[in-house]
Amino acid sequence: MISNWMDGVESDIVRLTAHPYAGTPVGDVLDWAVASKGKRIRPMLLILCSQYGPGHEESRNRLTLLAAMTEITHLASLIHDDIVDEAPLRRDRQSVQRRFGKDAAVYAGDFLIARVHYFQAQEKLHESGMILADAIGQMCAGEIGQARCRYREDVTMQEYLCNIRGKTTALFRAACRIGATESGCSPAVIEQLDKFGETLGCLFQFRDDLLDFTTDRAELGKETHKDFRDGIYTLPVILAMRNPEAREKLLPLMQENRAGELGCEQIREMETIVREFGGTDAAAGEIRRYGQHCKEILGGLPANEASAMLAKIVNKCMQV
Amino acid sequence: MISNWMDGVESDIVRLTAHPYAGTPVGDVLDWAVASKGKRIRPMLLILCSQYGPGHEESRNRLTLLAAMTEITHLASLIHDDIVDEAPLRRDRQSVQRRFGKDAAVYAGDFLIARVHYFQAQEKLHESGMILADAIGQMCAGEIGQARCRYREDVTMQEYLCNIRGKTTALFRAACRIGATESGCSPAVIEQLDKFGETLGCLFQFRDDLLDFTTDRAELGKETHKDFRDGIYTLPVILAMRNPEAREKLLPLMQENRAGELGCEQIREMETIVREFGGTDAAAGEIRRYGQHCKEILGGLPANEASAMLAKIVNKCMQV
Numbered sequence: 001m002i003s004n005w006m007d008g009v010e011s012d013i014v015r016l017t018a019h020p021y022a023g024t025p026v027g028d029v030l031d032w033a034v035a036s037k038g039k040r041i042r043p044m045l046l047i048l049c050s051q052y053g054p055g056h057e058e059s060r061n062r063l064t065l066l067a068a069m070t071e072i073t074h075l076a077s078l079i080h081d082d083i084v085d086e087a088p089l090r091r092d093r094q095s096v097q098r099r100f101g102k103d104a105a106v107y108a109g110d111f112l113i114a115r116v117h118y119f120q121a122q123e124k125l126h127e128s129g130m131i132l133a134d135a136i137g138q139m140c141a142g143e144i145g146q147a148r149c150r151y152r153e154d155v156t157m158q159e160y161l162c163n164i165r166g167k168t169t170a171l172f173r174a175a176c177r178i179g180a181t182e183s184g185c186s187p188a189v190i191e192q193l194d195k196f197g198e199t200l201g202c203l204f205q206f207r208d209d210l211l212d213f214t215t216d217r218a219e220l221g222k223e224t225h226k227d228f229r230d231g232i233y234t235l236p237v238i239l240a241m242r243n244p245e246a247r248e249k250l251l252p253l254m255q256e257n258r259a260g261e262l263g264c265e266q267i268r269e270m271e272t273i274v275r276e277f278g279g280t281d282a283a284a285g286e287i288r289r290y291g292q293h294c295k296e297i298l299g300g301l302p303a304n305e306a307s308a309m310l311a312k313i314v315n316k317c318m319q320v
Numbered sequence: 321m322i323s324n325w326m327d328g329v330e331s332d333i334v335r336l337t338a339h340p341y342a343g344t345p346v347g348d349v350l351d352w353a354v355a356s357k358g359k360r361i362r363p364m365l366l367i368l369c370s371q372y373g374p375g376h377e378e379s380r381n382r383l384t385l386l387a388a389m390t391e392i393t394h395l396a397s398l399i400h401d402d403i404v405d406e407a408p409l410r411r412d413r414q415s416v417q418r419r420f421g422k423d424a425a426v427y428a429g430d431f432l433i434a435r436v437h438y439f440q441a442q443e444k445l446h447e448s449g450m451i452l453a454d455a456i457g458q459m460c461a462g463e464i465g466q467a468r469c470r471y472r473e474d475v476t477m478q479e480y481l482c483n484i485r486g487k488t489t490a491l492f493r494a495a496c497r498i499g500a501t502e503s504g505c506s507p508a509v510i511e512q513l514d515k516f517g518e519t520l521g522c523l524f525q526f527r528d529d530l531l532d533f534t535t536d537r538a539e540l541g542k543e544t545h546k547d548f549r550d551g552i553y554t555l556p557v558i559l560a561m562r563n564p565e566a567r568e569k570l571l572p573l574m575q576e577n578r579a580g581e582l583g584c585e586q587i588r589e590m591e592t593i594v595r596e597f598g599g600t601d602a603a604a605g606e607i608r609r610y611g612q613h614c615k616e617i618l619g620g621l622p623a624n625e626a627s628a629m630l631a632k633i634v635n636k637c638m639q640v
Contacts, residue, residue, distance in 0.1 A: 019461075025468035026461045080430065083403075084423040103404040103467035106426065110400065110433070111460035114453045117437045121449030129441030133434045140431035141339075141346045147423035148345035 002309060005047045005064060006040065012068035016115055029100045033079055033108040034072075036093055041313070042074050042171055043067035045200075046179040048313075049193045051306035053183025062182055066128050069116045070175045073132060076116075077139060077171075079109040084147075128178045135174035142166015151231035151258040153241075153251055160238055161202070169201025189301065196297045196310070203290040203317045209234035210283045210320050213271060225267050231257060235286065237270075240279025249273050284320055291318040322629060325367045325384060326360065332388035336435055349420045353399055353428040354392075356413055361633070362394050362491055363387035365520075366499040369513045371626035373503025382502055386448050389436045390495045393452060396436075397459060397491075399429040404467075448498045455494035462486015471551035471578040473561075473571055480558055481522070489521025509621065516617045516630070523610040523637045529554035530603045530640050533591060545587050551577060555606065557590075560599025569593045604640055611638040 017034045021027035046067040050056045056063065082095040083105045097105035113136070120129040146163040149155045176197030180190040212225055213236050227234050233241075233254075240246045253270050256262060262270075274280060294314040298307050337354045341347035366387040370376045376383065402415040403425045417425035433456070440449040466483040469475045496517030500510040532545055533556050547554050553561075553574075560566045573590050576582060582590075594600060614634040618627050 019457075021461055024465075026464045029464050029468070080426050084426055100464075101467060104464050106400050106404055107460035107463040107467075109430075111457055111464075113430070113433065114456035114460065117440070118450055118453035118457065120437070120441065121446040121453060124444070124446050126441045126444055126446075130438055133438035133441060136434035137339075137431055137438065140427035140434065141341055143427040144346045144349050144420075144424050144431075145344075147421060147427075148349070 002044075002047060002051075002305065005060070005067075006044065008060070008064035009040070009043045009047065009067045009071070012064050013071060016065075016068050016072060016119055017112065019111075019115075029096065029104045029108050030111060032099060033096050033112065034075065036075070036078075038071075038074070038078075040071060041204075042175045043071045044313070045172060045197065045310075046070055046175040048306040048310050049176045049179030049185075049197075050183040051304060052189055052193065052301060053180060053185040055182075055184035059182050059184075062123070062125065062128075063179065065119065065123060066125065066132075066178050066182060067175075069120065069132060070171065070178070072112050072116050073136060074171060076109040076112040077136075079105050079112070081143075083109075084143075128182060131174050131178050131181070135170040138166045138170035140166075142168070142170065146232060149232075151254070152233075153254045155233050155238065157238055160233075160235065164202060164205045165198070168205040169198050172201030172204065173197035192297055192301060196294060199290055199294050199297065200314065200317065203287060203294060203314070206235050206283060206287050206290065207317050207320055210236055210280060210287065212236075213274060213280045213283075214320055225271065228267070228270060229257065229262060236274050236279040236283040238279075239282040239286075240274040240277045242282075243277045246273055246277035246279070287318055287320060291315075322364075322367060322371075322625065325380070325387075326364065328380070328384035329360070329363045329367065329387045329391070332384050333391060336385075336388050336392060336439055337432065339431075339435075349416065349424045349428050350431060352419060353416050353432065354395065356395070356398075358391075358394070358398075360391060361524075362495045363391045364633070365492065365517060365630075366390055366495040368626040368630050369496045369499030369505075369517075370503040371499075371624060372509055372513065372621060373500060373505040375502075375504035379502050379504075382443070382445065382448075383499065385439065385443060386445065386452075386498050386502060387495075389440065389452060390491065390498070392432050392436050393456060394491060396429040396432040397456075399425050399432070401463075403429075404463075448502060451494050451498050451501070455490040458486045458490035460486075462488070462490065466552060469552075471574070473553075473574040475553050475558065477558055480553075480555065484522060484525045485518070488525040489518050492521030492524065493517035512617055512621060516614060519610055519613050519617065520634065520637065523607060523614060523634070526555050526603060526607050526610065527637050527640055530556055530600060530607065532556075533594060533600045533603075534640055545591065548587065548590060549577065549582060556594050556599040556603040558599075559602040559606075560594040560597045562602075563597045566593055566597035566599070607638055607640060611635075 019027060019030050021030060047063060050063050079096050083097045083102055086097070096108050142163045142165065145159070146167060149159055149163065173194055176193040177190060180193040185193065212227065228237065241250060250270065250273055253262065253266055256266065291314055295311065298310055301307060339347060339350050341350060367383060370383050399416050403417045403422055406417070416428050462483045462485065465479070466487060469479055469483065493514050496513040497510060500513040505513065532547065548557065561570060570590065570593055573582065573586055576586065611634055615631065618630055621627060
């Protein structure tokens with residue numbers, strides 16, 4: 001039962017994020033930082049991918065530990081993202097930076113990463129440690145790359161893909177690769193699951209980008225289209241910009257965006273242009289294409305409890 | 321020759337911070353982040369402490385690698401400190417956050433730490449990896465502790481010591497402990513060198529705090545007494561506050577500081593009070609006391625080339 005494995009992951013998350021600062025101001029920050037629970041998609045991927053390997057039962061303790069490390073890494077990256085974005089909320093609770101300040105948020109993220117590395121060294125998880133550290137490096141490069149592309153009207157599809165391969169897909173890939181490697185999958189299966197993680201990571205990010213354009217909101221509030229407002233031009237925008245007429249209409253909005261804050265009227269206008277010139281449809285097309293590719297990869301692997309659950313995750317990510 | 325060892329450390333720093341992003345915007349940020357060179361005191365401590373162990377020659381490659389990792393960890397922590405402090409300069413060059421923005425600085429620091437952990441896993445340096453990861457955790461806790469004490473007029477000597485034991489001495493201790501452990505020192509010598517690192521770390525921080533009050537400046541500019549302005553009350557202030565009369569005079573200034581920005585006149589007034597009521601003298605006394613303790617520890621260890629150089633470092637840190 002996969003759900004039993006995930007219970008093990010949850011206890012490992014608690015164990016790995018335990019700290020000797022309970023009841024102190026330091027402890028309050030750290031407790032707040034780890035209390036925010038996400039969908040656990042990355043540790044779930046790691047555990048599901050491990051089910052393809054012959055040694056998954058005997059490596060169970062290492063696997064749940066590594067899955068917990070993957071989730072804690074994700075959590076730390078969210079805390080650092082919120083500093084950059086000055087996000088007030090994270091999963092319906094105040095973000096660490098909003099509640100305790102930027103300083104606390106920088107070091108709370110660093111603390112969590114240090115705990116991951118402490119336990120990796122203690123448990124001698126060298127191979128997976130390298131995979132995870134490498135993924136973190138790629139995540140940072142992706143985030144820096146995205147920051148350096150901000151407000152650039154000429155950002156290309158290639159640059160966008162390069163940035164999201166770092167910031168989002170690197171950790172998806174690492175989760176799949178670690179699960180496959182630690183459970184003793186063959187090199188061919190490891191490569192297939194790595195590719196699955198990469199493709200699913202892109203799909204996940206595409207969907208996240210498209211949701212900004214398809215979520216039906218009665219009114220466009222301050223927090224809608226945050227990426228666009230921040231000068232981060234995502235898939236639907238980049239795809240719409242391929243149309244010369246859309247490009248001509250979007251450029252002045254982008255220039256104003258660079259110069260100052262756009263009003264709700266202008267954001268609405270941008271959304272209409274992107275939608276009318278096929279940016280959202282084209283993004284939905286990419287989602288279908290990547291989702292199909294994920295399923296093809298799964299189709300090439302043996303059918304088991306894990307493959308059915310992975311297919312379910314793919315279907316969920318395809319819903320827009 | 322210790323200088324040859326330090327040349328090895330320098331090449332390892334270059335090797336460990338190499339990245340595949342040369343010539344790209346991501347590469348520019350990373351190159352800028354590592355170009356800033358400090359006094360290399362932490363790697364120097366690691367190498368010097370290793371000279372007490374019988375196995376230092378045969379562990380030379382591991383030792384220079386670990387010394388490089390210690391310095392890169394320090395470098396990453398400086399990059400993150402500069403985000404929090406919004407510091408424009410670092411070692412006479414623009415800080416990463418000023419030049420490339422907060423986003424780039426957060427992830428450049430994270431990237432460097434990820435490189436350290438990648439190579440620790442690759443080289444299977446688990447014991448030292450645990451020591452270093454543990455030190456990073458303590459550094460974060462110290463920084464969070466300091467952030468949570470900001471603008472608190474009632475911050476105690478105990479809280480101050482607890483915060484600097486994290487933010488500064490943890491990495492000094494780790495450097496000494498790693499050098500001693502990896503070169504095969506006896507448990508007793510390891511503990512003595514660990515204690516030396518801790519005492520020297522405190523001394524180093526005391527001196528840094530006191531310099532704000534003793535450096536002769538023609539005019540008190542915006543950047544003097546930055547700690548005080550930021551509500552971080554350091555050793556000379558805490559020691560002056562023990563005097564009831566000084567306390568009575570400093571409290572209104574601290575309250576104003578919490579409420580808004582202090583003018584140069586008020587900063588000058590604060591400096592005069594701290595000096596006149598013995599805060600600086602008492603801080604200098606602590607520096608002598610801790611320096612003396614460092615020398616006693618060295619006196620209990622065999623005399624060699626390293627011990628003479630360690631004594632020199634202690635003397636330098638005692639100069640105020």
